[in-house]
Amino acid sequence: xxxxxxxxxxxxxxxxxxxxxxxxxxxxxxxxxxxYPGDFSPVxxxxxSIYQEVKPEIETQGVELVGISVDSxxxxxxxxxxxxxxxxxxxxxxxxxxxxxxxxxxxxxxxGFANRTLVxxxxxxxxxxxxxxPNPGEFPGANVIxxxxx
Amino acid sequence: xxxxxxxxxxxxxxxxxxxxxxxxxAIVYADLGCPHCAAAWxxxxxxxxxxxxxxxxxxxxxxxxxxxHAAAEAAGAQGRFFEMVDSLYADRGxxxxxxxxxxxxxxxxxxxxxxxxxxxxAVGARIRQDFRSGIRAGVAGTPAVFDACTLLRDREREF
Numbered sequence: 001x002x003x004x005x006x007x008x009x010x011x012x013x014x015x016x017x018x019x020x021x022x023x024x025x026x027x028x029x030x031x032x033x034x035x036y037p038g039d040f041s042p043v044x045x046x047x048x049s050i051y052q053e054v055k056p057e058i059e060t061q062g063v064e065l066v067g068i069s070v071d072s073x074x075x076x077x078x079x080x081x082x083x084x085x086x087x088x089x090x091x092x093x094x095x096x097x098x099x100x101x102x103x104x105x106x107x108x109x110x111x112g113f114a115n116r117t118l119v120x121x122x123x124x125x126x127x128x129x130x131x132x133x134p135n136p137g138e139f140p141g142a143n144v145i146x147x148x149x150x
Numbered sequence: 151x152x153x154x155x156x157x158x159x160x161x162x163x164x165x166x167x168x169x170x171x172x173x174x175x176a177i178v179y180a181d182l183g184c185p186h187c188a189a190a191w192x193x194x195x196x197x198x199x200x201x202x203x204x205x206x207x208x209x210x211x212x213x214x215x216x217x218x219h220a221a222a223e224a225a226g227a228q229g230r231f232f233e234m235v236d237s238l239y240a241d242r243g244x245x246x247x248x249x250x251x252x253x254x255x256x257x258x259x260x261x262x263x264x265x266x267x268x269x270x271x272a273v274g275a276r277i278r279q280d281f282r283s284g285i286r287a288g289v290a291g292t293p294a295v296f297d298a299c300t301l302l303r304d305r306e307r308e309f
Contacts, residue, residue, distance in 0.1 A: 046291045049211040054285060057154055084210040141288035146154040 001104040002119060006127045009102040013068070013090040016076035021090060023125060030063040030128075031121045032145065035105045035114035037136045039071040039079035039089075047116070047139040052085040054142045061149050063120070066090060070097050070113050107136070116140075120148055157286040159296050165276070167203045167231050175199030179284040179294040182219050183212025187293045188239040194293065195236075203235060205280035206292050214245045217268075219277045221250045224268035230257045 002008065012022040023031070034051065036044045048067060051058075058065055067089045071079070076089035092099045092114070100106040100114035107115050116133035118140065129148040131140055159177060162168065178194055180187040180203060195201060205223075207215035218238055225234035237253045238245070244252075254264045267273060284294065 043291075045211065046208075049208050050285075050290060052210040053208060053281070054154060084213060139290055141290045142285050143154060143156040143288050147156050150153075150155050 001117070001130060001132055002102075002127055004127050004129060008119070008121050008125045008127055009099070010125070011099045011102070013092055013099060014073045015091070016073055016080050016089045018073050021088070023121075026064055026066075026121075027125060028123050030061075030123060032058065032063050032065050033103070033117075033119040033121065034065065034067045034087075035100055035103065035117040035119070036067060036069050036139075037107075037111075037113040037116065038069050039075045040082070043116075043137055043139060044069070045079075045083055048085055048087060049083055050142055051145075052083070052087060054146075055087065058145065058149075063149065064088075068092050068099060068114065070100070105132070111136070118145065118148075154282060154285050156288065157283075159287045160283050162202050167226060168200050169195065169203070169232050170200035172199045175201055177202040177204060177296040179204045179206040179280070179287075179289045179292060179296075181206050181208050181212060181215050181292040182222060182235065182238050183207065183215035183242075183245070184292045185242065186291075188242055190293050191235075191239040194295070195232075203232070204284060205277040206284045206289055206294070207277065207281065208292070216274075216277070217247070217250070218245060220268040220273050221253070221264075223273045223276055224264045224270075225254065225257060225259060227267045228259050228263065230259060233257050 010023045012020050015021045038044060055065055065087050067087055070092050072093050073091040076091055080089055097106045103119060105114045105117040107113060116136055116139050118131040119127060120129040122128045131144060133139055176197060205219045207219045209216050222231055222234045225231055254261055
């Protein structure tokens with residue numbers, strides 16, 4: 001797992017609209033990376049839905065919320081529409097899980113997806129806080145995010 | 151600044167919706183648009199002791215939830231909160247406005263007052279208050295059931 005104080009590895013992934021997005025695009029802003037196992041799973045849906053409900057309050061604190069999973073950007077688009085959310089979702093699809101591996105979040109075979117992990121980056125792309133769930137079936141409530149931001 | 155950081159579940163207060171008697175019982179954060187809440191509602195309302203209902207509408211997932219919670223609050227202003235909750239969970243297929251009016255009529259509510267109340271700012275604020283307390287208590291899915299201040303369970307899930 002990437003450690004607090006580390007420089008976050010840069011990456012370029014496609015978002016739900018197929019557009020390339022780089023971490024460096026966010027320079028000067030705080031970013032909360034939400035690694036999650038996969039689109040359309042029940043827990044991932046609950047997690048992103050609840051975070052969506054408090055997204056305005058997260059953004060009020062100057063933080064951009066960005067989800068990342070190994071799904072394709074086509075799946076991300078459908079998932080976003082199904083949930084009724086507007087959180088940016090990035091596709092860590094090919095090479096599969098490469099970004100999750102770089103952040104120490106990837107769960108190897110037989111799982112083959114990112115663990116449920118939150119990584120808060122400061123304006124310079126330095127890791128300010130992390131949270132890794134004990135297993136993919138649990139996710140931290142939004143209160144944990146606000147604790148980290150306080 | 152908005153404070154949504156961790157905090158204990160607020161104790162039961164005079165503004166809470168309480169069904170049943172006694173000091174013991176459960177506090178449930180529930181979404182009136184949530185199928186899992188509807189499935190659990192029969193067991194929850196038959197449980198021992200009192201049951202405290204707190205609003206936790208997840209609007210992005212269940213777009214009609216805010217309207218349903220507002221309807222329950224408006225019914226509550228006429229003393230029929232839990233009757234409206236029972237009605238909404240018993241029949242999840244009819245949740246548009248005309249269906250809500252029909253439910254209000256069947257409960258014997260003053261329809262004009264119901265209409266005004268469910269759109270009142272105070273009703274929205276009341277619902278947000280519950281939602282925020284649930285966020286601060288770490289609610290991560292509905293229904294979330296607490297015994298005093300301890301999360302007993304939320305919906306069992308696989309990832």
